[in-house]
Amino acid sequence: MTSIETEKQAMAYQVFYSSQAVAPLPLDELEKILVDARVGNEKRGVTGALIYVDGVFLQILEGPEATVKSLMHSIAQDSRHSSMHVFHEAEVDQALFSTWKMAYLHPTPAQVASWLGLQGTATIEDVLADVHGGSDQASRIAYGILKAIAQ
Numbered sequence: 001m002t003s004i005e006t007e008k009q010a011m012a013y014q015v016f017y018s019s020q021a022v023a024p025l026p027l028d029e030l031e032k033i034l035v036d037a038r039v040g041n042e043k044r045g046v047t048g049a050l051i052y053v054d055g056v057f058l059q060i061l062e063g064p065e066a067t068v069k070s071l072m073h074s075i076a077q078d079s080r081h082s083s084m085h086v087f088h089e090a091e092v093d094q095a096l097f098s099t100w101k102m103a104y105l106h107p108t109p110a111q112v113a114s115w116l117g118l119q120g121t122a123t124i125e126d127v128l129a130d131v132h133g134g135s136d137q138a139s140r141i142a143y144g145i146l147k148a149i150a151q
């Protein structure tokens with residue numbers, strides 16, 4: 001394999017979105033979503049992370065661009081959530097969650113706010129307003145999750 005091919009293989013398309021659970025989700029329904037995600041991602045060669053905070057999902061998906069885009073299409077039609085808002089998408093050199101079919105965390109709004117560098121008490125609405133407003137925030141979220149799952 002040439003070095004150009006190696007480089008191409010390492011690249012990934014990354015999408016970050018937020019959405020709203022249609023109702024407060026009991027643990028077994030959250031687990032079902034996670035199983036669906038992990039099975040679907042294994043099949044597609046997609047990796048990523050999902051967090052659920054106070055009725056809000058934040059998800060990162062990474063993989064081949066066309067695959068990630070078509071998966072986003074399926075996920076957008078899932079009746080278990082609504083108000084999907086893509087706040088960052090980009091081609092990156094390296095998938096951040098390449099060893100995770102779908103990492104999962106259930107942080108508090110305060111934890112997510114601290115990843116974002118927000119001061120004081122923050123609600124999930126404050127977190128969302130901040131995340132939707134700035135592109136640096138996508139990488140802060142990603143590194144916050146990475147740090148938390150490494151603990």
Ligand SMILES: Cc1cc2nc3c(=O)[nH]c(=O)nc-3n(C[C@H](O)[C@H](O)[C@H](O)COP(=O)(O)O)c2cc1C
Pocket residue numbers: 019033036037038039040041048050057059061071074075076077078080081102
């Ligand atoms: C918040 C949320 C996140 C999801 N994430 C994924 C995912 O990462 N990968 C996946 O295959 N399905 C995911 N799903 C499930 C899909 O919406 C869908 O049910 C599943 O992919 C089956 O679709 P298919 O029959 O088109 O394969 C998610 C659903 C929700 C509600």
